[in-house]
Amino acid sequence: MGAVALVATALPQLAAGQTRSGIGTAGHATHEHGEIMSQQEQQLAERQRNNKLRIISIALGSGFALVGVLVILYAWQLPPFTSHNQSTENAYVRGQVTFISPQVSGYITAVEVLDFQPVHRGDLLMTIDDRIYRQRVHQSGAQLNMKKAALANNQQQRRSAEAVIERNQAALQNAKAQAVKGGLDLKRVEDLVADGSISVRERDASRASNSQMLAGVQQAQATLEVSRQDLQTTIVNRASLEADVANARAALELAQIDLDNTRIIAPRDGQLGQIAVRQGAYVTAGTRLTSLVPQQMWLIANMKETQMARIRPGLPVIFTVDALDGESFNGEVEYISPAAGSEFSAISPDNATGNFVKIAQRIPVRIKITSDNAAHLRPGMSVEVTINTAGAQDGENK
Numbered sequence: 465m466g467a468v469a470l471v472a473t474a475l476p477q478l479a480a481g482q483t484r485s486g487i488g489t490a491g492h493a494t495h496e497h498g499e500i501m502s503q504q505e506q507q508l509a510e511r512q513r514n515n516k517l518r519i520i521s522i523a524l525g526s527g528f529a530l531v532g533v534l535v536i537l538y539a540w541q542l543p544p545f546t547s548h549n550q551s552t553e554n555a556y557v558r559g560q561v562t563f564i565s566p567q568v569s570g571y572i573t574a575v576e577v578l579d580f581q582p583v584h585r586g587d588l589l590m591t592i593d594d595r596i597y598r599q600r601v602h603q604s605g606a607q608l609n610m611k612k613a614a615l616a617n618n619q620q621q622r623r624s625a626e627a628v629i630e631r632n633q634a635a636l637q638n639a640k641a642q643a644v645k646g647g648l649d650l651k652r653v654e655d656l657v658a659d660g661s662i663s664v665r666e667r668d669a670s671r672a673s674n675s676q677m678l679a680g681v682q683q684a685q686a687t688l689e690v691s692r693q694d695l696q697t698t699i700v701n702r703a704s705l706e707a708d709v710a711n712a713r714a715a716l717e718l719a720q721i722d723l724d725n726t727r728i729i730a731p732r733d734g735q736l737g738q739i740a741v742r743q744g745a746y747v748t749a750g751t752r753l754t755s756l757v758p759q760q761m762w763l764i765a766n767m768k769e770t771q772m773a774r775i776r777p778g779l780p781v782i783f784t785v786d787a788l789d790g791e792s793f794n795g796e797v798e799y800i801s802p803a804a805g806s807e808f809s810a811i812s813p814d815n816a817t818g819n820f821v822k823i824a825q826r827i828p829v830r831i832k833i834t835s836d837n838a839a840h841l842r843p844g845m846s847v848e849v850t851i852n853t854a855g856a857q858d859g860e861n862k
Contacts, residue, residue, distance in 0.1 A: 549850050550850070555831075557847060558764050559842075565753060575743050590753060601723050625698050628694070631691075636685055638684075642677045646673055654667065728753065738754065765849040766805060770824055775853060776800075779797045781796060782850045785846075785847050787845050793833060805825070
């Protein structure tokens with residue numbers, strides 16, 4: 465009975481222990497399953513986060529690429545940013561600046577103008593010492609008078625030669641007449657000798673006289689020919705003397721030009737630049753003394769070749785000047801350069817060898833200033849030009 469009681473007591477305890485053991489095993493399994501589910505959720509969340517970051521990176525990269533493309537399209541004024549207005553800051557005011565230089569050398573004796581002074585055509589600017597050039601004019605004048613006297617003497621020589629020819633012609637005629645008379649006399653003497661009327665000695669004297677007369681004819685002919693040659697020589701010398709007179713006259717004119725060039729005058733209306741010399745300075749021909757800026761001015765706008773599709777002469781232009789606080793002026797396209805600016809450079813680019821990088825070339829465009837308030841513009845000023853090409857597009861559409 466005691467054993468039975470012991471067994472009976474032990475069985476409930478054993479059952480309770482088994483029950484507790486089963487409950488502990490089930491709880492452990494449930495905990496492990498929860499940990500596995502948590503790891504999967506974390507991995508899924510990590511993948512989702514990575515996907516979001518990848519999408520954001522792709523979106524940002526695409527956005528930056530799109531912005532870059534749009535910036536390039538805008539910079540090159542390509543669709544959809546194509547505009548009727550073509551602008552450039554590579555533009556300047558230009559004018560016919562004339563550099564004043566002397567044509568002769570010498571010392572500056574007077575400076576009659578000031579820096580930046582307005583002048584008119586023909587105004588005296590400076591003078592150069594003219595004493596040497598004045599004496600050269602006198603010397604050239606004396607040479608001309610001497611050559612003229614030689615030419616006049618040649619004319620007198622010609623008249624004298626013509627008179628000598630006339631005299632020699634008369635002498636020849638006289639010699640011929642004497643020779644004819646002598647021939648007739650000789651014939652009569654020959655007849656008288658034949659009938660014994662006169663002696664042989666007289667006949668010989670008549671023959672000698674006739675021969676002398678014939679020689680006189682030849683001498684007269686030779687003398688006449690010499691006088692004719694003298695006349696021809698005089699005529700030929702006249703051409704040379706006339707050339708000498710023309711040469712002396714040209715030398716006098718050149719000397720007078722040099723004398724006139726000692727007075728440096730303004731070639732046109734305009735405003736002077738800085739005076740580079742002072743009184744007493746020695747200058748040579750070609751020395752830059754000052755510059756003269758006329759009132760006529762224009763613009764040169766160096767447009768990109770990609771902007772030239774619709775730019776035509778006659779299109780309206782608006783430009784602003786940096787030096788005048790951005791004041792606006794009006795203009796008009798006047799001419800377009802026949803070639804890019806690089807073609808006018810001293811060394812033309814050669815892209816036949818080596819690496820090639822495409823660079824937009826510049827086409828110079830001349831713009832006429834049409835505004836009435838352009839008095840303050842100066843050559844060399846920087847301007848910003850805007851050309852309205854809407855008129856060109858309308859013309860093409862028509």
